[in-house]
Amino acid sequence: MKNLSRRSFIGDTSMAAMAGTIIFAAGNQQQKEMKNIFVHHVYFWLKNKESAEDLGKLLAGLKKLSTVTTIKQFHIGKPASTSREVIDGSYSVSWLVFFDNKADQDSYQTDPIHLKFVEECSSLWNKVVVYDSVDM
């Protein structure tokens, strides 16, 4: 998870000065908890599940979509090889995005890059489910 950490670190340059201190804080349970974020998790089901071309188009679209500036971090995923009754592994692509807050997510929804993604890619899927979460 180095990219994640590096980017986050860069995101707060004041942390550079703290580096000497925080090195010794390793193992602090609280530091594993992500806070003050807006989690936007989208699952896409492709119409043509077996089409590598359609999958490629969706992935290319997500790569472009990831350039929306309010996105802090993102992950493009596929179902893992886990299998239990409660697991839904039927989707084609997972699109997990972190924003700093709801305002940034709202701005993303109307960003021209997002509108273009929907225009270019929405014909590829026949089902999409979105879960938006904020800190409890």
Place this chain on the structure above:
Amino acid sequence: MKNLSRRSFIGDTSMAAMAGTIIFAAGNQQQKEMKNIFVHHVYFWLKNKESAEDLGKLLAGLKKLSTVTTIKQFHIGKPASTSREVIDGSYSVSWLVFFDNKADQDSYQTDPIHLKFVEECSSLWNKVVVYDSVDM
């Protein structure tokens, strides 16, 4: 997202030496992408949706669950106030967990702390959906 960044930074002490360099790398799009991770996202629907007590029990359970050592980072969430046709905001609690790989997730499933969580808390929910994702 400071907790996230600090913890990740700590996770790789070699990065301390790089701090001077990476400060200048801000804005690199690639560094927003999370890679080499296993994303485990669980949504719980409480039986008694309006019960603050039951919610409190589940949250307390998740706090204990978060001490499983293979967990790299986690987020405990509730539905955001977004509302569109594709958004499922009917769940009670979102439990988002990052592992380094599938082996760590598998180990988490059989960790005594996880088994105890299921024993103590599974009566609280009437629906649970899990999405496991790995890098595309």
